Amino acid sequence: VLLNCGTKTAVSRKLILASSVIAGYRLRLSAILCHLRFSSSIAADMTYEHERRVAELAVQRATLLTKKVFHEKAKGELSKDDKSPVTKGDFGAQALIIQAISKNFPEDEIVAEEESSELRQDSALRSEIWDLVKDIKLNDQPSDELLGGSLENEEAMMAVIDQGKSLGGSKGRIWALDPIDGTKGFLRGGQYAVCLALIVDGDVKVGVIGCPNLPVDDSESLTVGIGSQQSDEDGKGVLFSAVQGEGAVSRPLTSAGLSPSKPIHMRPVPDVSHAVFCEGVEAAHSNQGDNAAVAQRLGISAPSVRLDSQAKYCSIARGAGDIYLRLPVKKDYQEKIWDHAAGDLLVREAGGQVTDIYGKRLDFTKGRTLKDNKGVVAAPVALQDQVIDAVQIVLNLK
Numbered sequence: 215v216l217l218n219c220g221t222k223t224a225v226s227r228k229l230i231l232a233s234s235v236i237a238g239y240r241l242r243l244s245a246i247l248c249h250l251r252f253s254s255s256i257a258a259d260m261t262y263e264h265e266r267r268v269a270e271l272a273v274q275r276a277t278l279l280t281k282k283v284f285h286e287k288a289k290g291e292l293s294k295d296d297k298s299p300v301t302k303g304d305f306g307a308q309a310l311i312i313q314a315i316s317k318n319f320p321e322d323e324i325v326a327e328e329e330s331s332e333l334r335q336d337s338a339l340r341s342e343i344w345d346l347v348k349d350i351k352l353n354d355q356p357s358d359e360l361l362g363g364s365l366e367n368e369e370a371m372m373a374v375i376d377q378g379k380s381l382g383g384s385k386g387r388i389w390a391l392d393p394i395d396g397t398k399g400f401l402r403g404g405q406y407a408v409c410l411a412l413i414v415d416g417d418v419k420v421g422v423i424g425c426p427n428l429p430v431d432d433s434e435s436l437t438v439g440i441g442s443q444q445s446d447e448d449g450k451g452v453l454f455s456a457v458q459g460e461g462a463v464s465r466p467l468t469s470a471g472l473s474p475s476k477p478i479h480m481r482p483v484p485d486v487s488h489a490v491f492c493e494g495v496e497a498a499h500s501n502q503g504d505n506a507a508v509a510q511r512l513g514i515s516a517p518s519v520r521l522d523s524q525a526k527y528c529s530i531a532r533g534a535g536d537i538y539l540r541l542p543v544k545k546d547y548q549e550k551i552w553d554h555a556a557g558d559l560l561v562r563e564a565g566g567q568v569t570d571i572y573g574k575r576l577d578f579t580k581g582r583t584l585k586d587n588k589g590v591v592a593a594p595v596a597l598q599d600q601v602i603d604a605v606q607i608v609l610n611l612k
């Protein structure tokens with residue numbers, strides 16, 4: 215081609231032209247490749263599979279510690295500034311879970327319930343917690359390695375506990391952690407839950423809840439009431455999880471890797487009067503009198519199942535109960551995001567809806583609390599409007 219191009223100058227011009235065309239193609243090709251790589255990395259991130267796996271294993275590992283403390287007589291109970299209790303189990307589980315999250319996702323923020331100031335005043339309790347934390351391992355090497363090794367010493371444990379002080383908000387990736395939800399239930403020998411959720415730009419993307427005292431068999435759950443703890447030995451207890459848009463699942467908790475999961479769904483309830491309520495045990499946390507009045511308005515005569523912790527969200531998500539009401543007792547109480555994020559996603563992915571008493575979706579963009587919401591109403595989608603209606607009549611909101 216070049217031989218037929220004429221003069222030297224013309225040849226060199228053509229050469230420059232040809233090479234710039236090739237360079238142009240190269241540039242476009244690399245832009246296309248870059249775009250493909252970028253979109254496939256977004257697609258990979260969108261599945262949240264890595265986040266789900268780390269969260270499930272971190273929660274499962276933390277339940278090994280909480281189960282130990284559950285069976286100890288002295289649980290290292292302290293009273294926090296707001297008068298609520300905290301135990302060795304809460305601090306230890308928080309340390310183990312944050313360690314796994316920060317190893318795998320070092321850029322992410324964490325909003326967790328506990329902080330170390332009480333422990334800094336109490337060296338005896340601190341070393342009891344360290345003795346527990348340093349020995350906890352999953353009995354499965356690849357799972358344990360995924361969580362990223364152990365903490366070095368007591369001081370590292372305290373520092374990791376304090377990584378949960380993020381203020382939360384509407385932007386970025388934020389984990390919400392309740393190391394032991396239902397601490398009063400935990401102390402009473404009843405239900406409790408280890409709860410972890412990933413919130414991205416205010417939207418809950420991943421939710422994981424470990425309930426060591428819930429029976430694996432869904433149908434037995436309805437008989438689990440106040441203080442009636444089931445055996446939490448290996449293979450008993452349940453690990454629930456959900457990813458936005460992918461449904462909700464449950465699997466038996468184990469001391470090793472993850473056991474096989476099965477999908478869970480809310481029960482179809484063609485007539486609201488046949489629904490069963492799940493409600494809190496503590497009269498100070500939700501108004502049981504108002505719950506009873508709502509049940510009566512809906513024509514429900516079955517007794518409510520009373521459970522501590524987000525085990526209530528888990529129960530209705532698997533059809534052991536249908537409606538969870540948390541009607542405010544104190545007007546100015548702001549619900550905490552770690553008490554609801556994982557349960558909110560689990561129920562919505564199992565075919566339910568979760569709102570406040572005004573019918574507004576829970577808003578996780580407002581910081582550490584749900585300050586723009588009041589109370590919680592969770593029910594199958596088809597019943598939600600009817601239940602909100604009854605709640606609003608009972609609470610004189612309409």
Ligand SMILES: Nc1ncnc2c1ncn2[C@@H]1O[C@H](COP(=O)(O)OS(=O)(=O)O)[C@@H](OP(=O)(O)O)[C@H]1O
Pocket residue numbers: 298327392394395396397398399493494495496497498499500521522523524543544547550553
């Ligand atoms: N006044 C008031 N109103 C509503 N909620 C409150 C209130 N005070 C505390 N808390 C929070 O309740 C969390 C425990 O909720 P539960 O659902 O387990 O309570 S119940 O025992 O089932 O009634 C409990 O979580 P944990 O501290 O993790 O147990 C608290 O964050």
Ligand SMILES: [Mg+2]
Pocket residue numbers: 392394395396552553
């Ligand atoms: Mg809680």
